[in-house]
Each structure stands twice: as C-alpha cells, then as structure tokens.
Amino acid sequence: MMGESIPMPARKRQLVTQQSTVWSRRQHAVCVRRACKRYGTTVILDNLNMTVPKGTIYGLLGASGCGKTTLLSCIVGRRRLNSGEIWVLGGKPGSKGSGVPGPRIGYMPQEIALYGEFTIKETMIYFGWVNGMTTKQVVEKIDFLIQFLKLPGPNRLVKALSGGQQRRVSFAAALIHDPELLILDEPTAGVDPVLRQNIWDHLVSLTTENGTTIIITTHYIDETRQAGLIGLMRGGRFLAEESPAFLLQKHNCDNLEDVFLKLSLLQNRFKRRRSSILLEVTQAAAATMPELNDGGTVNQAFDNSSEISGEFGDSITSMGSRRKSIPVIPPIQETVDPLPPDEEVPWTWKEFFSVITPHHMKALVWKNALWMLRNVPIMLFIIGLPVAQIVLFCLSIGKDPVGLKLAAVNLEVNTSLGNCPVIDGCVYENFSCRYLNHLRKRTHIVDFYDSSREAELAVLKGTVWGMMEFSPAFSSALQSRIELGRSANDSDILDSEINIRLDMSNQHIAYLLIRDINIAFETFAEELASLCEVNPKATTIPVHFENPVFGPVTPNFTDFAAPGVMLTIIFFLAVALTSGAMLIERNEGMLERGLVSGITGVEILLAHVITQFVVMVGQSIMVVMFALFVFNITNKGEIIWILLLVILDGMCGMTFGFVVSCVTDSERNATYLAMGSFLPFVVLCGIIWPVQGMHSILRSISYILPLTLSTESLRSILAKGWSITRPAVYLGFISISLWIAVFLTASVLLIKFKKG
Numbered sequence: 052m053m054g055e056s057i058p059m060p061a062r063k064r065q066l067v068t069q070q071s072t073v074w075s076r077r078q079h080a081v082c083v084r085r086a087c088k089r090y091g092t093t094v095i096l097d098n099l100n101m102t103v104p105k106g107t108i109y110g111l112l113g114a115s116g117c118g119k120t121t122l123l124s125c126i127v128g129r130r131r132l133n134s135g136e137i138w139v140l141g142g143k144p145g146s147k148g149s150g151v152p153g154p155r156i157g158y159m160p161q162e163i164a165l166y167g168e169f170t171i172k173e174t175m176i177y178f179g180w181v182n183g184m185t186t187k188q189v190v191e192k193i194d195f196l197i198q199f200l201k202l203p204g205p206n207r208l209v210k211a212l213s214g215g216q217q218r219r220v221s222f223a224a225a226l227i228h229d230p231e232l233l234i235l236d237e238p239t240a241g242v243d244p245v246l247r248q249n250i251w252d253h254l255v256s257l258t259t260e261n262g263t264t265i266i267i268t269t270h271y272i273d274e275t276r277q278a279g280l281i282g283l284m285r286g287g288r289f290l291a292e293e294s295p296a297f298l299l300q301k302h303n304c305d306n307l308e309d310v311f312l313k314l315s316l317l318q319n320r321f322k323r324r325r326s327s328i329l330l331e332v333t334q335a336a337a338a339t340m341p342e343l344n345d346g347g348t349v350n351q352a353f354d355n356s357s358e359i360s361g362e363f364g365d366s367i368t369s370m371g372s373r374r375k376s377i378p379v380i381p382p383i384q385e386t387v388d389p390l391p392p393d394e395e396v397p398w399t400w401k402e403f404f405s406v407i408t409p410h411h412m413k414a415l416v417w418k419n420a421l422w423m424l425r426n427v428p429i430m431l432f433i434i435g436l437p438v439a440q441i442v443l444f445c446l447s448i449g450k451d452p453v454g455l456k457l458a459a460v461n462l463e464v465n466t467s468l469g470n471c472p473v474i475d476g477c478v479y480e481n482f483s484c485r486y487l488n489h490l491r492k493r494t495h496i497v498d499f500y501d502s503s504r505e506a507e508l509a510v511l512k513g514t515v516w517g518m519m520e521f522s523p524a525f526s527s528a529l530q531s532r533i534e535l536g537r538s539a540n541d542s543d544i545l546d547s548e549i550n551i552r553l554d555m556s557n558q559h560i561a562y563l564l565i566r567d568i569n570i571a572f573e574t575f576a577e578e579l580a581s582l583c584e585v586n587p588k589a590t591t592i593p594v595h596f597e598n599p600v601f602g603p604v605t606p607n608f609t610d611f612a613a614p615g616v617m618l619t620i621i622f623f624l625a626v627a628l629t630s631g632a633m634l635i636e637r638n639e640g641m642l643e644r645g646l647v648s649g650i651t652g653v654e655i656l657l658a659h660v661i662t663q664f665v666v667m668v669g670q671s672i673m674v675v676m677f678a679l680f681v682f683n684i685t686n687k688g689e690i691i692w693i694l695l696l697v698i699l700d701g702m703c704g705m706t707f708g709f710v711v712s713c714v715t716d717s718e719r720n721a722t723y724l725a726m727g728s729f730l731p732f733v734v735l736c737g738i739i740w741p742v743q744g745m746h747s748i749l750r751s752i753s754y755i756l757p758l759t760l761s762t763e764s765l766r767s768i769l770a771k772g773w774s775i776t777r778p779a780v781y782l783g784f785i786s787i788s789l790w791i792a793v794f795l796t797a798s799v800l801l802i803k804f805k806k807g
C-alpha cells in the first residue's frame with residue numbers, strides 16, 4: 052500500500068475518482084478519515100486514515116509513543132481530534148444515539164484501571180452492572196473467564212494479584228458483556244506465550260462466532276499474524292493497512308517485524324527524497340516561475356499528490372484480510388449516500404440530566420461504598436479528623452492567657468524578701484500590696500524588683516510582659532486623692548498613680564493585661580470602700596454596664612471563632628475527600644474506563660455526592676456535638692438549623708472539591724489548589740477577624756464568598772439564638788446554597804467540555 056508501488060499519476064487518479072461516502076464509512080466498525088491530533092505543537096496523528104471492517108481483528112502496531120493509545124482514545128470518544136472524522140459502529144463517537152461511548156464497546160486501557168481493594172468477582176460485577184448485565188448473568192460469565200484466563204479464585208483481591216494477572220482481570224472486564232467492538236490496548240503484555248496463544252484463539256473465535264470486531268495494540272508484532280488486518284503506524288500515519296499474509300508476501304519477508312522495518316526505512320528514504328526534490332523544485336521554480344515562489348504551495352501540491360493515506364481504506368469492504376491486491380479496486384456503492392452526515396447535536400441541560408441511568412447509578416454507588424468499606428482505616432481517619440480538629444481548636448484557641456508575669460517596683464514597702472503584706476480592714480496603709488493582691492487573683496504573676504532599671508531590663512529581656520511602679524507615698528497620696536477630690540494637690544495626684552510600661556508587641560496579651568490591671572483596681576477600690584463603709588459605686592467611673600443583650604458578660608474569642616472554624620473544618624475536609632476520591636478514580640484509570648462504558652460525568656458526580664454525603668453528615672454531627680456538648684461553645688439556637696447549615700457547608704465543600712478535581716490533573720495540584728484557597732477563605736470570610744475591620748474593597752468581596760454569610764448566620768444562631776426567619780440567618784443559607792449550585796454547574800460543565 053506504500054506510495055512507491057503505485058505510479059504517481061495512478062495515485063492521483065485514484066484520489067480523484069474515489070469519492071468516499073458517509074454510507075460506506077458507516078458500514079465499517081471503525082472508520083477514521085484524515086485524522087489530525089496535536090498535543091501543543093507536537094503532531095501525533097497526521098492526516099491518518101484507518102478502516103476496520105466489521106468482524107475483523109485489527110492489529111494496531113507501531114513503536115512506543117507513536118500515538119496508538121491516542122488514536123484509540125479518539126475512537127472511544129474520550130479525546131477529540133483537531134480535525135478529521137471518526138465513525139464507530141455507524142455513528143460518530145459521542146453523538147446522539149451512536150451508543151459510543153457505551154456498552155457496545157469493551158475497552159481495556161493500557162493501565163490496569165481496576166480497584167486493588169476489590170476482588171475479581173466484585174470487579175466483574177461492577178463492570179457487568181455498568182454495562183447493564185444482571186448479577187446472575189455476570190456470575191455465569193465469571194467462571195468461564197476465570198478458567199479461560201487462568202485466574203486465581205474469584206474472591207482474590209486484585210491488589211494481591213501479579214501484574215500479569217491484573218492485566219488479565221482488566222481484559223476480562225472488557226469482555227464480560229460481549230461487546231460488538233473490543234478495543235484492547237496491549238492485552239497480552241506480561242502474559243506467557245501459551246496463554247497469549249489462548250487469548251488470540253479466543254479473540255478469533257469471538258470474531259467468527261459472534262461477529263465481534265477487535266482492535267488490538269501490541270508490542271509483540273508477530274502475534275498479529277492471526278489478525279485479519281494490521282495497521283503499521285509510524286510518524287502519525289499508517290505505513291500500511293493490510294492483511295498480515297499479504298504484507299509478508301508483498302515484501303517478501305518471513306516475519307512482520309521485518310516488514311515493519313522495511314516499510315520504516317522506505318518511509319525515511321521517501322521523506323529524504325521528498326525534501327531534496329522539494330528543495331530542487333522550489334529553487335528551480337523560484338528562478339523561472341514567479342507564481343511558485345511560495346514554497347508552501349509547492350509543498351502542498353506535492354503533499355497532496357503523494358497522499359497515500361488520502362482516502363485509502365474506503366475500498367476495504369468486509370474482510371481486509373482477504374484482499375489479494377493493492378487497493379486499486381474501485382470503491383463500492385460510491386454514489387449511494389442515503390444517510391446524511393451527523394449534525395452537531397445542540398447541547399441541552401434537559402438532555403444532559405436525562406442521561407442518568409439506574410444501572411449506572413447502582414454500580415457507581417455500590418463501587419464507592421465498597422471502596423469506603425475496604426478502606427476502613429482511611430475512612431476512620433477521615434471521619435475522626437474533623438473531631439480531632441475541633442477538639443484541638445477548643446482546647447487551644449480563645450481562652451484568656453494565664454500566668455503572665457509582671458514586674459513590680461514597690462517603693463512603698465520593702466519587698467526585697469518577696470513580701471508585700473496586706474493589712475486587713477479599713478487601714479490606709481500598704482495599698483500597693485492590697486492592689487497587687489487583686490491583680491494576682493486575675494491569675495497573673497507579680498515579681499518584685501528593687502529598681503525601675505532592673506524591672507525595665509526584665510521587660511527588655513522578655514522575662515516579664517510589663518513593669519509597674521508604686522511611689523513611696525502611694526497609700527497616703529491615694530487617700531488624699533480620694534478624700535480631697537478636686538482639692539488634692541499635684542504631688543498627691545502624681546504619687547497616687549501607678550506607673551506602668553507594657554510590652555505591647557503582642558496585642559492580645561497587652562489588651563488582656565490592660566483590662567486586668569483596670570479590673571484589679573476597680574475590685575481593690577470597691578473592697579476598700581466597703582471595708583470603710585463607703586458606697587463602692589462612688590469609687591468607680593460613672594459608667595455602668597448592665598447585663599449584655601446577647602453573649603456572656605466577658606466575651607471570649609472561642610465563641611467568636613467557633614462558628615467559622617466549624618464551617619471551615621467541614622468545608623475543607625469535604626474538598627479533600629471529594630477531590631481525592633475523584634482524582635484517585637481518574638488517575639487509576641477507572642474514570643476513563645467508566646466513561647467509555649457510557650457512564651456520564653453527571654452520574655459519577657451524583658454517585659460521589661450520595662456516598663460522600665453519608666460521610667460528611669457523620670462528620671458534621673460529630674463536629675457540632677463535640678463543640679456544643681463537650682466544649683460547651685455558647686449556643687442559644689436550635690440544633691436543627693445548626694446541623695442543616697453545617698451540612699450545607701459540607702455539600703458546598705464537596706462541590707468545590709469536584710471543581711478542584713476537574714481543573715487539576717494530579718493529587719499534588721489539587722492539594723496546591725485546596726491549600727492555596729484555604730488561607731484566603733479563612734482571612735476573607737470573617738472567621739478570625741470581623742469583616743468590618745477589612746479594607747472596604749475586600750469587605751465587598753468577602754460578602755460574596757461562600758463562608759462569610761454562612762459564618763455570620765451560624766454565629767447569629769449560636770450566640771443570639773436567632774431562627775431562620777431572621778435575615779442574618781437565612782442569608783447564610785441562601786448564600787451557601789447558591790454556591791453549591793455554582794460549583795455543581797461548573798463541575799458538570801467542566802466534565803462535559805474538558806476532553807483531551
């Protein structure tokens with residue numbers, strides 16, 4: 052079939068007269084015309100034509116990396132060509148009613164594409180169900196396949212099998228439903244010669260008895276002697292597409308390896324000759340013919356005239372293996388074209404969602420649940436992780452720091468031995484010690500220093516958080532200040548002051564110390580006033596805080612942060628769980644395999660939603676219970692709204708996880724994306740700091756993020772006991788529901804439109 056065997060004019064004539072018809076292309080099991088496929092700038096398929104008649108074994112041969120797998124994945128509808136046409140079983144893959152992808156195809160990908168945690172039987176049941184078989188039908192078939200493929204018992208786990216045995220299970224999974232078209236990517240790799248022969252015999256019997264069409268790639272070129280047709284692929288095209296016997300005879304070789312070698316050498320020589328001819332022609336023509344100055348035109352003309360693969364194969368009618376001559380046979384039925392070409396079917400949502408098939412859902416949900424059951428340690432970890440996180444949060448965040456050290460320089464009392472005696476009763480002495488006693492009750496530690504310099508050095512060294520100094524006349528000056536009021540002189544006012552310098556580098560600690568220093572003085576003054584039978588209120592500033600409307604008298608950070616933290620934990624664990632499960636499925640090849648069997652992206656998504664929803668609800672309940680009942684986070688609201696909001700938040704995380712898995716190719720990238728989005732979510736959603744404190748632009752952005760209004764909503768339920776009727780509460784529910792819809796739509800669209 053190589054170009055050198057046909058004189059150039061004859062070839063040209065052939066191209067002109069051979070008008071392929073849609074009808075004739077639909078008669079073949081697979082028909083590829085002028086297929087071009089590039090990855091970036093690398094051309095993988097270069098105007099390739101391929102014709103696989105029905106009921107044939109077609110051996111697809113070529114060096115590693117020549118594009119066999121790429122071609123097969125275009126045939127099964129998993130990758131799109133850049134240009135060209137593919138017809139499979141009478142339709143275009145992926146078009147309405149073509150049945151491709153679907154159970155008409157049995158696909159064995161190159162990678163194992165099985166779940167190691169499943170037994171052989173469970174694997175078969177899964178693929179059987181996916182392809183619409185009943186359990187009874189599958190079980191009947193398993194015995195035969197196990198015997199024929201010399202597999203160990205049906206209850207052996209796939210991960211406990213050898214590499215070769217795993218490939219055979221994968222092969223069996225492709226055969227289980229007796230498809231019309233079997234596409235096998237290296238099924239005999241790692242299989243011993245006897246079994247390899249058995250497999251080939253079985254394939255031959257499938258074609259003769261059932262009329263199955265088989266496309267098989269292999270690196271063992273000579274095993275394709277039993278194929279009806281073989282396509283030798285090189286440089287993105289076929290060097291030949293003939294029966295093995297014809298090729299051996301024509302090229303006068305003993306084995307197909309030699310034929311391939313010979314054709315490869317011829318292709319190299321032809322390319323060299325063509326480039327040198329082109330050079331000569333373009334140079335000569337450029338000198339004499341201005342219209343040919345454009346070398347590209349010459350190249351194009353030459354390319355077209357030498358287009359051996361132009362429309363070749365349209366003349367292959369039924370069994371290519373039976374052809375005896377180079378295909379100069381006029382094509383049959385050229386003028387008959389009763390079937391119009393497939394129109395691009397407009398995409399509709401209704402149609403998209405109507406593709407949910409019960410047997411697909413049954414298989415997928417069962418597979419996901421079984422995977423979870425087989426991975427109990429991982430599942431326990433996944434369920435236990437949020438509990439551990441909320442426990443850690445409640446134990447470590449929000450409580451007031453205690454045991455903070457302060458340096459006191461008390462010039463009123465000799466404290467060199469560490470003593471600062473408090474004199475009981477209404478005695479106007481040692482007020483400094485009485486005050487410090489109140490400060491100590493607020494769980495702080497007061498160390499005495501002899502001089503201001505020493506105390507200052509201690510602050511500078513970081514040994515203490517601040518220093519306070521009492522003058523020698525502190526008690527008497529304070530007494531004068533209280534008793535004389537506005538008549539008190541300046542020195543009394545000055546001596547009655549406690550001079551304090553704090554390390555303000557840590558805002559939380561500094562504010563806490565300021566608060567406690569003030570409170571200690573209030574309680575000291577109230578105690579003294581009541582001992583001296585003065586109204587204690589007279590000693591405090593005339594500002595009185597009644598009982599708070601909402602929240603405790605002394606608010607704590609734990610109550611503020613807990614709602615956001617609970618939602619963040621559930622959200623990001625759901626992201627990790629879902630994106631992880633989707634990526635494991637995709638990277639292990641199960642996703643690809645399922646999609647080729649006709650499972651849709653929506654079904655896969657829905658099955659994960661169903662199975663992971665159960666896990667996520669478990670996580671949500673445990674987190675809420677631990678936070679509210681073990682660590683007593685303030686809650687004035689109804690538990691049902693709290694749980695509902697946390698579950699919705701988990702669903703939002705799940706759908707975000709779907710988006711992450713759709714836009715990334717590996718677990719590593721998914722981890723980067725999830726981790727990269729974690730901090731923006733935490734800082735922008737008002738989880739650790741009030742939204743009101745943000746930059747005004749960020750504040751506007753913050754309100755549209757998924758966790759902002761929902762955190763505010765949960766805070767309102769917990770702290771204020773508000774119900775769903777309050778805007779602050781229902782806006783959180785609305786916001787998170789809208790985000791679920793956005794993420795779900797995005798992932799559905801990404802699954803639909805993101806193909807190689």
Ligand SMILES: Nc1ncnc2c1ncn2[C@@H]1O[C@H](COP(=O)(O)OP(=O)(O)OP(=O)(O)O)[C@@H](O)[C@H]1O
Pocket residue numbers: 090095113114115116117118119120121122161807
């Ligand atoms: N997703 C991709 N992006 C970029 N390049 C790719 C991609 N998939 C495959 N390729 C490249 O395309 C070429 C053809 O790959 P393909 O897997 O189709 O080869 P093959 O003939 O099946 O090889 P083998 O026999 O080793 O399986 C290779 O060079 C490969 O590196």
